[in-house]
Amino acid sequence: MNEKPRNKSRLCELCNAERPVMVRPKTSQKICKNCFYRVFETEIHNVIIDNKLFHRGESIGIGASGGKDSTVLAYVMKLLNERYDYGLKLHLISVDEGIRGYRDDSLATVKRNQQQYELPMTIVSYEELYDGWTMDRIVSKIGAKNNCTYCGVFRRQALDRAALSLGIKHILTGHNADDIAETVLMNLLRGDIARLPRSTEITTMSETSPTKRSKPFKYTYEKEIVLYAHYKKLDYFSTECTYSPEAFRGTARALIKQLERLRPSSILDIIYSGEAMKLSTTVQKQLPEQKKCVRCGFISSNDVCKACTLLEGLNNGISGLGIGSNRKARRLKEKQSAENVQAGETA
Numbered sequence: 154m155n156e157k158p159r160n161k162s163r164l165c166e167l168c169n170a171e172r173p174v175m176v177r178p179k180t181s182q183k184i185c186k187n188c189f190y191r192v193f194e195t196e197i198h199n200v201i202i203d204n205k206l207f208h209r210g211e212s213i214g215i216g217a218s219g220g221k222d223s224t225v226l227a228y229v230m231k232l233l234n235e236r237y238d239y240g241l242k243l244h245l246i247s248v249d250e251g252i253r254g255y256r257d258d259s260l261a262t263v264k265r266n267q268q269q270y271e272l273p274m275t276i277v278s279y280e281e282l283y284d285g286w287t288m289d290r291i292v293s294k295i296g297a298k299n300n301c302t303y304c305g306v307f308r309r310q311a312l313d314r315a316a317l318s319l320g321i322k323h324i325l326t327g328h329n330a331d332d333i334a335e336t337v338l339m340n341l342l343r344g345d346i347a348r349l350p351r352s353t354e355i356t357t358m359s360e361t362s363p364t365k366r367s368k369p370f371k372y373t374y375e376k377e378i379v380l381y382a383h384y385k386k387l388d389y390f391s392t393e394c395t396y397s398p399e400a401f402r403g404t405a406r407a408l409i410k411q412l413e414r415l416r417p418s419s420i421l422d423i424i425y426s427g428e429a430m431k432l433s434t435t436v437q438k439q440l441p442e443q444k445k446c447v448r449c450g451f452i453s454s455n456d457v458c459k460a461c462t463l464l465e466g467l468n469n470g471i472s473g474l475g476i477g478s479n480r481k482a483r484r485l486k487e488k489q490s491a492e493n494v495q496a497g498e499t500a
């Protein structure tokens with residue numbers, strides 16, 4: 154008996170053989186699970202090759218938070234390293250910011266991933282690196298406002314410090330296309346044009362920094378990362394940080410999501426626009442020179458780096474030191490020394 158021809162319109166638009174299980178967020182194609190895995194992994198491999206991200210034998214640190222992005226990053230990097238024989242030595246690096254009920258749970262996920270993917274892992278904590286200042290302690294001292302500034306600055310340096318202690322000079326993070334489009338948009342809305350080129354670079358490095366950073370998911374949509382983690386049944390932690398993101402970033406994120414619903418290519422288009430914008434010589438001249446912090450020796454655009462300035466503010470009870478402009482920092486320091494003099498006079 155003749156077999157009935159299968160209805161082609163109901164088949165995966167890529168292989169024409171399997172039943173589709175999803176509408177691909179990036180292209181709106183109806184595709185099957187295996188084709189999704191193939192295009193998702195191949196696109197990341199192509200980004201790695203086109204941008205010559207690694208060299209053979211390189212030691213690579215993967216910033217692992219236990220969240221969806223870095224979990225998929227660790228999984229895919231291990232898979233591609235084996236499949237295409239990149240010859241990389243991969244190492245998971247986690248930073249414990251000291252947020253009870255959030256980071257302790259997500260670190261438990263990274264520890265499980267470490268077993269599942271059989272990768273070495275190192276954890277560093279704010280508590281040990283920054284005079285006992287966990288994020289919980291910082292927030293109880295300064296309040297919820299601006300806490301993301303402390304966390305972001307400390308985390309960046311903590312990853313550098315961990316990498317340096319391991320002899321690793323290249324760190325990967327799970328920043329995805331949505332994150333990059335969001336940063337481009339925020340820089341544009343704030344008129345912070347000088348930051349645009351760095352926000353779209355796939356690899357950032359500087360002569361004074363011990364490590365370079367790369368984002369292999371620069372063109373990977375967040376929705377696809379979630380779908381990949383879901384279909385592959387990856388073990389990741391999905392709770393939002395206890396200390397919610399700054400309102401401005403949250404609004405930019407919501408706007409990107411809204412634009413994506415109307416026009417899925419908006420995310421890539423914003424990134425391409427950011428890449429295409431060139432800084433005028435006037436703006437280029439305003440860019441701060443990169444140097445080494447006189448206190449800790451890590452990368453800085455001032456004599457004292459942001460992490461050391463924030464730490465000084467915390468240790469000396471000058472809340473707000475390191476937040477905002479240098480002028481504001483000077484004013485805060487002057488105010489405090491005047492208060493100290495007064496206190497000395499009345500004592």
Ligand SMILES: Nc1ncnc2c1ncn2[C@@H]1O[C@H](COP(=O)(O)OP(=O)(O)OP(=O)(O)O)[C@@H](O)[C@H]1O
Pocket residue numbers: 215216217218219220221222223224246247248249250308325326327328
């Ligand atoms: N505590 C941490 N330890 C190590 N790396 C981190 C940590 N937090 C963030 N990162 C790195 O920075 C990237 C961006 O982090 P961010 O918190 O902005 O985004 P996210 O979307 O929540 O990422 P993820 O889903 O991986 O948690 C992460 O993918 C990870 O590579």
